[in-house]
Amino acid sequence: xxxxxxQSTGEGGYFRETFRDxxxxxxxxxxxxxxxxxxxxxxPNTCIVRNRSPHMHVWHGGSSQTHIFIHPDGRKESxxxxxxxxxxxxxxxxxxxxxxxxxxxxxxxxxxxxxxAVCPGWEERDFEYGDADKLSAEFPEHEEMFRKYCRxx
Numbered sequence: 001x002x003x004x005x006x007q008s009t010g011e012g013g014y015f016r017e018t019f020r021d022x023x024x025x026x027x028x029x030x031x032x033x034x035x036x037x038x039x040x041x042x043x044p045n046t047c048i049v050r051n052r053s054p055h056m057h058v059w060h061g062g063s064s065q066t067h068i069f070i071h072p073d074g075r076k077e078s079x080x081x082x083x084x085x086x087x088x089x090x091x092x093x094x095x096x097x098x099x100x101x102x103x104x105x106x107x108x109x110x111x112x113x114x115x116x117a118v119c120p121g122w123e124e125r126d127f128e129y130g131d132a133d134k135l136s137a138e139f140p141e142h143e144e145m146f147r148k149y150c151r152x153x
Contacts, residue, residue, distance in 0.1 A: 004038045004113075010129070010151075012046040013039045020121055030121030037114050039065065044108035047151040048100050048130030055095040056117040057081055063105040063112035067093050070100040074139045081114065082106070100130055102149050 004016040015038070021031040039045065048070075057067060064082025071077065081103075082089035095101050105112040116122075132150035136143040 004036045008043060010047075011049055012043045012151075013037055014043070018115075026120050029123055029126075032117065032119045033121030034118075035116050035122070036060075037116050039063070039103065039105045039112045041109055041111070045104040045149065046102045048102045048135070048146065048149045050098065050100050050128045050130065051095070051118070051122070052097050052126035053118050053120050053122065054097045055101075056092055057095060057103075058092045058115040058117065059083065059090075060113040060115065063107040063110050064089055065103050065105055065112050065114065067095065067103045068101065068145075069095055070135075070139060070142060071096075072098060074141065076142060080106075100135065 004014040009015055015035045017033060017035045019032075019034040021033070023031040025031055059065070059081045064080060064084065067079045067081050069077045069079075077099075079093040080089040081091075081093050083091065085091065103114075130146065130150040132143075132146045135146045135150065139146070
């Protein structure tokens with residue numbers, strides 16, 4: 001955890017911001033921001049969240065991860081993020097802005113470290129936790145997943 005903060009996020013896992021561009025765009029939002037994000041045995045998955053900006057997830061080490069997106073039309077998309085490109089894992093995955101997303105360490109007994117690059121940069125006002133009841137009403141075909149991965153905040 002030395003690379004990241006020892007304080008957990010409400011989303012699950014641990015993070016540390018490594019860069020925030022001083023240039024601002026779009027009503028005061030920073031141009032780009034980067035964070036390290038680590039899932040661990042005590043926090044092997046994130047909860048379901050939505051961000052306004054696209055996030056590029058870049059794998060660094062430890063467990064490969066499954067990244068799942070639910071698009072506004074209800075389409076579910078799953079990606080394997082990790083080093084084994086010969087078996088379908090990808091070293092980076094783009095989470096489009098506006099999708100509901102979460103990630104899971106494929107080996108929950110160890111850590112998994114990624115970078116998230118966000119453009120325009122991450123701002124709390126652009127972030128939303130998923131609500132299992134609301135999402136299940138909107139996308140009933142994914143209710144079981146929402147009940148499992150949405151957290152009360």
